[in-house]
Amino acid sequence: MTTPSGLNFYIPGALLFLVACAKLPALLRNPRDELLRSVWVLLVVSTAVFWCCAVPSIAAFNRLTGVPNAAAPLVYTLLTVFSGSNISLIIRWSSGPEDTQRADRWSKRCYMATGVVIIAINVLFLLGDASVERLRDLDTYYASTPFIREMILLYLAAHTTAAVTMTVLCCRWAREVHGELRVGLLLIVGGYLLNLAYDALKFTAIGAHWAGRNWDVLSVTYAASLASFSALLIGAGFIFPLLSQRFMHFWTPWRRYYQLRPLWRELREASEHSMGIGSSARTPIEIRLVQVEADIHDGILTVSPHIDARIRAQALQAAAKSCRSDDEAAATADAAALAHAVSVWRQHQTVAADPEERVNDHNETLSSAHTPTGLVRMSIALSSDVVQRFRRHAAVVESSTR
Structure with a gap:
């Protein structure tokens, strides 16, 4: 309300x-970035809509101009610009590089239609007689006043058309995308469905006025509440994918860094020659991540003479029974073979009965160590029961050979 x-x-x-x-x-x-410029214009227009639609702002603008209800065409103009900006932004947002010219063409048509509606709204206000100031119920109070009535109906018709257009465009696009973009589109759809409810309440209140009934509460109370909430949802829908991308750009390397820490700790003794350039609290996360990966690869290279292909095969057979995918099973087997090799390396002794069975090149055995994603899987798998079992097996073998 x-x-x-x-x-x-x-x-x-x-x-x-x-x-x-x-x-x-x-x-x-990036002043030539059309998408970024459209988003910024939308944010500015959204801000103006919220600030100008508040009752104190409407009263202040009327006093400033000395014209009763002068804020009405201003508010209607801003809301029309907001709707037009939304449609233009969606057109540009959903168009690929090959559709730039088509997006420009449709955006220009959208701006032209918006401009025509804005001019008509202001002309109709100038032709009409709205001499009694109405801060909250102008729509119903002047529902039968010549020209003012047409101004109100034109605004609502344009608003409804924009809401239907945006709902269709966003629903169609949401079926083709996933992730944060789809969430943003669904937020926009939710906002415009509330806009359609807002328009329905306004039309109902005006129709009731024509029928001699007083249903102004639908327009003054319920529609106004929907308007503020819907605009906030729409703005959030456009902003969310952009903020989400920035957050993921920040979060992803940190998440991967901490996921790799167990594997780094497993191989820490074997990579003591590391320079440790990523140890400072001020070191950027990108450098820390590179350093951790370098330490891991150095550690794997150090213990690689003790990586036993037979141990890896046994671990793979055990992991296949509990893992959800082949990649997870392979990473678990690699982690088990690596943990086993680290335990053996600490004692400077081998496990394989036949030295020829031992693999000196870990690239032939550890399939997960070749990719960043594989290293993460190996790091996560270190805490699994399969890896713990083979680590204990290595400890038993070492103690029996002493």
């Missing part, structure tokens, strides 16, 4: 304004 203080509009507007400020440096660095 719209509050007299307007906080339910000012607070979301302030949040969107902060996001717009955060995006401005990127826009200044």
Whole structure:
């Protein structure tokens, strides 16, 4: 519900304004990026919509201009620009590099249609007579006033058309994508479904006024509440994929770094010659990750003469019974063979009865050690029961040979 203080509009507007400020440096660095520019314009327009639709702002604008209800065409204009910006952004967002010209063409048509509606809204207001200030119920109060009535209906028709268009475009695209982009599109769809409910409530209240009934509460209370929440959902839908990409860009290397730590600790003694350049707290995560991977490969190379192909084959047979995929089973077998080799390396002795059975080149045995993903799987598998069993087996063999 719209509050007299307007906080339910000012607070979301302030949040969107902060996001717009955060995006401005990127826009200044890439001024020709159409997608980035469209997102930034959308954020600015969203901020203006929230701030200008609050009751205190409407009253202040009316006083400033000295024209009763002068804020009405301003609010309708901003909402129309918001809808047009959304459609344009979705067109550009969903178009690949090969569709740039088509996206530009449809975006221009969208801007032209938006401009025509905005001009018509303002002209109709100038032709009409809205001399009594109405801060919250202008739609129903002037529902029968010539020209003002047409202005209201034109705005609602354009708003409904934009909502239907966006819902169709986003639903169609959401079926083709996954991940954070799909979540963002579903948020946008949710926002525009609320917009359609908003339009339905407005039309119902106006129709009730024409029928001589007073259903203004549908427009003043319920529709206003839907408007603020829907705009916030739509803005979140556009922002979420961008913020998610930035977060994943930050989170992914850290996650991989910590996933590799068990494997690094397993091989730490075997890679004591490491320079340790990634040990400083100020060292960027990219350098830390490179250093950890280098230490792991050095450790594997050190213990590789003790990697037993037969141990790996036995571990693979055991892992196949409990692992969910062939890749997981292979990583578990590699981790078991490696843990076994580390235990043997610590005692500087071999396990294989026939030295020719022992593999000096680990690349021939450890299939998971060739890729970053494989190293992560091996690191995770070190805590499995299969690996623990073969590590204990190595300890038993070492103690019996002393």
